[in-house]
Amino acid sequence: GAVVSQHPSWVICKSGTSVKIECRSLDFQATTMFWYRQFPKQSLMLMATSNEGSKATYEQGVEKDKFLINHASLTLSTLTVTSAHPEDSSFYICSARGKSRGQPQHFGDGTRLSIL
Amino acid sequence: SQELEQSPQSLIVQEGKNLTINCTSSKTLYGLYWYKQKYGEGLIFLMMLQKGGEEKSHEKITAKLDEKKQQSSLHITASQPSHAGIYLCGPRSEKLVFGKGTKLTVNP
Numbered sequence: 001g002a003v004v005s006q007h008p009s010w011v012i013c014k015s016g017t018s019v020k021i022e023c024r025s026l027d028f029q030a031t032t033m034f035w036y037r038q039f040p041k042q043s044l045m046l047m048a049t050s051n052e053g054s055k056a057t058y059e060q061g062v063e064k065d066k067f068l069i070n071h072a073s074l075t076l077s078t079l080t081v082t083s084a085h086p087e088d089s090s091f092y093i094c095s096a097r098g099k100s101r102g103q104p105q106h107f108g109d110g111t112r113l114s115i116l
Numbered sequence: 117s118q119e120l121e122q123s124p125q126s127l128i129v130q131e132g133k134n135l136t137i138n139c140t141s142s143k144t145l146y147g148l149y150w151y152k153q154k155y156g157e158g159l160i161f162l163m164m165l166q167k168g169g170e171e172k173s174h175e176k177i178t179a180k181l182d183e184k185k186q187q188s189s190l191h192i193t194a195s196q197p198s199h200a201g202i203y204l205c206g207p208r209s210e211k212l213v214f215g216k217g218t219k220l221t222v223n224p
Contacts, residue, residue, distance in 0.1 A: 049210075
C-alpha cells in the first residue's frame with residue numbers, strides 16, 4: 001500500500017516553455033502533498049506544501065508565480081514550472097500523506113527536468 | 117527551527133560488515149522517520165519511531181530512538197550491496213525537512 005506515482009519521470013524542453021509534473025496517490029487519499037527539489041549530491045529541499053482544496057504554502061525563497069501548485073483532488077497534485085529556464089533544471093520529487101499528520105509521507109520516484 | 121544532523125556523512129563498508137548511522141536533533145522529537153534514497157530516485161520509507169526508547173527492526177535494519185527523543189541510530193547487520201544509498205532521517209512533524217543524509221557504499 002501507500003503508492004505514489006509521479007509523472008513524467010524525465011522531461012527535456014526548451015527554455016521558455018512551461019512544464020507540468022503530476023503526483024498521484026494511487027491507493028490512499030492524500031490530504032497533504034509536498035514538493036521537493038534536489039540538486040546533484042545534495043539533500044531534498046522542501047519547496048511547498050499543498051492541502052487539498054486550498055492554496056499551497058511555499059517555503060521562503062520559492063517563487064509562487066514560477067512554481068504553480070494545484071491540489072484539486074485527494075489523489076492528485078500538480079507542479080507547473082512556468083517559463084522554465086536552465087537554472088530550473090533539477091530533480092523534483094513529490095510526497096503524499098494521509099489525513100493524520102502523524103503518518104509518514106510516501107514519495108514518488110521523482111522527475112528529472114532538463115531545460116535546454 | 118528543528119535541525120537534524122547525521123553522522124557520518126559518508127560511509128564505505130565491505131559487504132558483510134555491520135554499520136551504524138546516527139541522527140541527532142537540536143530539539144526533542146515527537147517522532148522520527150528513516151528513509152532511504154537511491155541517487156536519482158524517490159525515497160523509500162523504512163521506519164517510524166515515536167516513543168522514547170523505541171526500537172524497530174525490518175529485515176537486517178534496526179532503528180532506535182533514545183529515551184530523551186533527541187537521538188536515533190540506524191544499524192545494518194551484515195550489509196549487502198542492496199543496502200547502498202542515502203539514508204535520511206526526518207522529524208515527525210507538519211513539515212518533513214531532511215538533513216544532509218548519510219551516503220552508504222557497500223563494496224562486494
